[in-house]
Amino acid sequence: MIGLTTAILVVKDSSCQKERNHFNLEAECQELLTTDDVKSGLGEMSPIRKLMFVLSLALCGVTVIVFLFVLPCDWETCPVLTYHVKSQSWERVISGIELTGGINIVKTVDGTGYNLLFMFRRDILNLDLINNEAGGIIALKGYTGHDAWMTKLHNVPQDMDCSLIDIDKDNLNDCIVVGENGLLAAIEPLYGNVLWYMHDHSANMKPSKLDFPIMFPDVNGDNINELLVPCSLSDRRNSLVLVSGRRGNILGKPLNFTDCLDINSVSLEEDWNITFICHLAGDKEAVQSLSFQEVCNGVADLNEVKIHTSQPKQHRRQTAEANKGWSLTVGGNRLVGDNSVQCSLLINLTDQHTGVARWNYSHEQMYGMMPTMFTFKKPSGERAVGFIFKLWEWVAGTSGCSLNTNFMFCNRPGQTNHEGLVYEAADPRNMIPGSEQTFRSSHDNCPAMNTIIEHILVLTFNSTHVVELNISQSDVIQLCSSLNTTDGEKLCQPSIQHQQQSGWLNI
Known part of the structure; x- marks a missing residue:
């Protein structure tokens, strides 16, 4: 190839000397050399060079994607801050709502931190909001106080526990929420999605004045514990209804204690009996109890239901009475x-x-x-x-x-x-x-x-x-x-x- 190039230069040089001066000769000879190189295939890329060129473009694209979507993170979730910063103080002002009740602490989506879950009710001066969105649940990031999520409810929540039951089997306990006007709901704590509201398929029962439910062993075979709820079905709170832990529907019929003006302090004992205090006329009280099988028979005519679980964790109850x-x-x-x-x-x-x-x-x-x-x-x-x-x-x-x-x-x-x-x-x-x-x-x-x-x-x-x-x-x-x-x-x-x-x- 070197010899060929030299020969071309010699031939062309002799031609060029006859018609052009030294400077024009050099330019024309260089142009002819470039043209001949292209025609002879010298400018084509080899397969290896093409491969390297494509790889270089791909590497540039990957670099852009990494810097835009992989490396950035919320600073409170970055590993270096999570593991090396011991504590941080923050203060948060939230307008238009009143935080109520206790605080539930649950893990974040990535499992490296914790969120604080609060119940809230809306501004009482805005009656339109009260009628449509009376309250709800708000989750704040424990490290910064920023909003994680907010779920609005039509009734004001009064009590909540996020440590009792895993409804969707994701190895994370879900939140049971009790509120005004018969509100009973299950909410998953990562994103605030409502899993179910308590409901009656027959539409014959509208429980109200709910007390926080008792975690009750599974009776319908779905491997999720049920909820036994003290409530009112008339002008007295003297009934118990059994609610499906998986779907929230009322199972069977209610247990009514007509001799009681009110029942409270309902609990599940170690022998699986249900005990409660029955308030009678004349300011009298009596402790009553039902066996596990009596509850099953009374609610849904379920005979010989076997218990396949250990004693479920129960809600830590508030025993204080207002003004007492x-x-x-x-x-x-x-x-x-x-x-x-x-x-x-x-x-x-x-x-x-x-x-x-x-x-x-x-x-x-x-x-x-x-x-x-x-x-x-x-x-x-x-x-x-x-x-x-x-x-x-x-x-x-x-x-x-x-x-x-x-x-x-x-x-x-x-x-x-x-x-x-x-x-x-x-x-x-x-x-x-x-x-x-x-x-x-x-x-x-x-x-x-x-x-x-x-x-x-x-x-x-x-x-x-x-x-x-x-x-x-x-x-x-x-x-x-x-x-x-x-x-x-x-x-x-x-x-x-x-x-x-x-x-x-x-x-």
Whole structure:
């Protein structure tokens, strides 16, 4: 090839010298050389070069895809932050809703972190929202406080537990939600999808005033535990209905206890018997029980149902009653809170063995929520117990929760607005007097705006010492509507009823 090129150059050079000068000769000879190279196939790519060219283009494409879709991540889920940053403080303000009840902690989608699940109810001043989307569940990312998901419900949720039952068999427990107006639903905790609502295929039953269900062994053979729900099917809450854990439909017929005005404290015992307290006429009570087979026979005429599971985990029940109090026993000590005296709180910690009072707390113009208990070990290895209290204090100078309080409404009690809604006297359990400021909103609903001082109190004790710490104090603005709900309750936000379990954690 080298020889051929040289020959061409020699021939052409002799021709060029006769007609052109030195500079034109060099340019023309170079052009002829390039043309001849192409014609002879010197410019074609070999298969190996073509392959390398294609691979280089593919590598560029892969690089772009990796940098756009693989490497980027939410910074709170990046491995380097997840495993090397121990803690981070955050604060989140969410407008238009009231967080209610306890907090459920569940794993994130990738399994490396945790989300915080809250129940909420909507702004009570916007009646249109209340009628359509009364409340729901919101999940916040535990590391940043950002929204993970939100599920809206038509009724206000009152209690939730995400640790009891795996409905869709994905090795992750789902959330059981109980709420107003007969709300019972199952929600999966990763994305907030509703798995089912309690329903009756025959449409003959409309349970209301639900208590949180008892986890009951599987009776229909789908390998999912059922739910035994205390409820009301008339004007009394004296019935039990069995709900399918997989689909949410009511199984068979209800169990009615007509002699009872009300039933509560329903539980599943170790021998699989169902026990409950029956409230009778004349303020009498009686403990009653049913065997597992009696429940199966009474509900769906199921004979000889065999139990193929261990004792299911049950919901940790709230035993405090609004306006009354609570009692907890731990480590030989009894903690009693009393809200029964109007506008007054009394808490006692007593040694059960000696009867000696170890700690007392009393305060006028205050209400105490049921506390959350925790335990820890000191560096010495000694075990200590603690309680976290949420206390609401009415501002000084007001008339407390007196029944004779004159609340500042735009309409007086007894008047009727243009929609036929009656303004009634205030309920002291919800209506906490405060400032005289009022403002008008839609539907002639003119709320009172009240100020509450919220205290967070921590009490720790062991066998010898008791320590009290007031770790937080903040002002809370409460809005109380002059309109009643369908259940006859006053609309206040926040309200004592919805904050009873707000200090609880369920993992």
